[in-house]
Amino acid sequence: MTETAATPSAPQPGGPLRGLRVLDLTRVLAGPTCTQMLGDLGAEVIKIERPEAGDDTRNFAPPFIPNTKESAYFVGVNRNKKSVTVDISKPEGQAIVLALLEGCDLLVENFKVGALAKYGLGWEQLRVKFPGLIYCSITGFGQTGPYAPRPGYDSLIQGMGGVMSLTGEPDGQPQKVGIPVADVFAGLYGTIGILAALRHKALTGEGQQVDIGMLDTHVAWLANQGMNYLATGENPPRLGNQHPNIVPYQVFPTADGYMVLSVGNDPTFRRFCEAFGQEHLLADERFATNAARVGNRQLVTDTLTPLMRSRTTADWVERLEALKIGCGPINTLKEVFADPHVQARNMVVEMPHASGETVKVMANPVKLSATPPTYRSAPPLLGEHTDEVLGGLLGMDAAGIAALRGKGIV
Structure with missing residues (x-):
């Protein structure tokens, strides 16, 4: 027996809690x-x-x-x-x-x-x-x-x-x-x-x-940080703008400011390295996996910082988005409210x-x-x-x- 999907109803005035x-x-x-x-x-x-x-x-x-x-x-x-x-x-x-x-x-x-x-x-x-x-x-x-x-x-x-x-x-x-x-x-x-x-x-x-x-x-x-403590019994350290469980997933300086780079997994890190002349890092066991990168957090940051400084934020965002690599500018509130997506979402x-x-x-x-x-x-x-x-x-x-x-x- 095949179920028929309900036809979406037109928006109702007043909201779902009307009458409350x-x-x-x-x-x-x-x-x-x-x-x-x-x-x-x-x-x-x-x-x-x-x-x-x-x-x-x-x-x-x-x-x-x-x-x-x-x-x-x-x-x-x-x-x-x-x-x-x-x-x-x-x-x-x-x-x-x-x-x-x-x-x-x-x-x-x-x-x-x-x-x-x-x-x-x-x-x-x-x-x-x-x-x-x-x-x-x-x-x-x-x-x-x-x-x-x-x-x-x-x-x-x-x-x-x-x-x-x-x-x-x-x-x-x-x-x-x-x-x-x-x-x-x-x-x-x-x-x-x-x-x-x-x-x-x-x-x-x-x-x-x-x-x-x-x-x-x-x-x-407290989400992942609370669970990190419950799993280890150790207080997580302050990491500034870095992620406790993923590297690189942090703020980097660019040629004209700062941006967020969010490399969520190893395939994404591979795409990043291959696109920007860092293929040699993939052969280095300190960079090869996310667990290794977390263990060598400062080395990864120090290695990638000169590269990130070589382009403007806008240039990075355009190139990284084309590769489906997470990234974004660090907007002021003026820039947030002027953002075309924020405006499109009313x-x-x-x-x-x-x-x-x-x-x-x-x-x-x-x-x-x-x-x-x-x-x-x-x-x-x-x-x-x-x-x-x-x-x-x-x-x-x-x-x-x-x-x-x-x-x-x-």
Whole structure:
């Protein structure tokens, strides 16, 4: 019996998570990364912010988005969200959150362990009232373990999680990665956990807590270097821009700058040597196999460096690509956003903002043929949707909202 392939459906408006409502009690980066991903995939995200102050990152500036008072940092991870100001430290604010949860499928928070329980909004308290609620907690060290009460910060986690010990020149200081990868990975792992919990809820009707610790996620993505340690019991050394298991797979100087050369296997190394007058290296046992080249890393680097300096980066890239040998320039961000491939993949989106300006944001990289990410609303002004949400979802009248605002509750 022959199965007939399904006909691909036309892209659906709204995204695969349309109809999902998320109460977002996160701020800064890890949590907002998670909730922006959910929003891009179609969820309605209601972001709860402190009256007057808002998310801390509203003040992480300069730079600001041109002609606005909005920080670039905040705008980067808060699109497709509605901003509602609520003081959750006051009973009336807590009552608003509980009322909103009546219509929500998911709560995402990144408060310190136990902080929300003081306001009656902890997982153990809410699971009784809302048994179908998915409750995602993103913290520095997770909900259990000796470090659970500690606050978590990206550079701290990069240090404790081992990546700083692997990053930097061999004779230099340990280095953090140039972007807050510990925060970003925690947010993305949070999204993965939420999607799994949604599937479980669809099958059983049961909610659950998703417990994401930044240190846990950091250990999980140590990848080959973590496995190298587990296999040998030896701490991998810092190698600068070189690969621990493949040589040559590193940065080389060229006639006009630097580039990355990625020779992934022995047949590729053979093509490289034969194309650029290095056939004699193939007869040298120190170069003949990748294992040998790893063992003679410095010799390989010293041998190839004069050759790599003999041509410009552009010349190398053109020649190596023709031979299907991995390579590439080391782009500045200006060059990244001007790259024709990045542009062809539509990795920058322009959105109309409530300030009256148009803001540029980095696009969601997930490409879905039937339910692609959507860009429905720009990152909000502080409290931009308070009246809309409290009036539309909770049925409050204008006078009631004004009274709450007068008391500093919203």
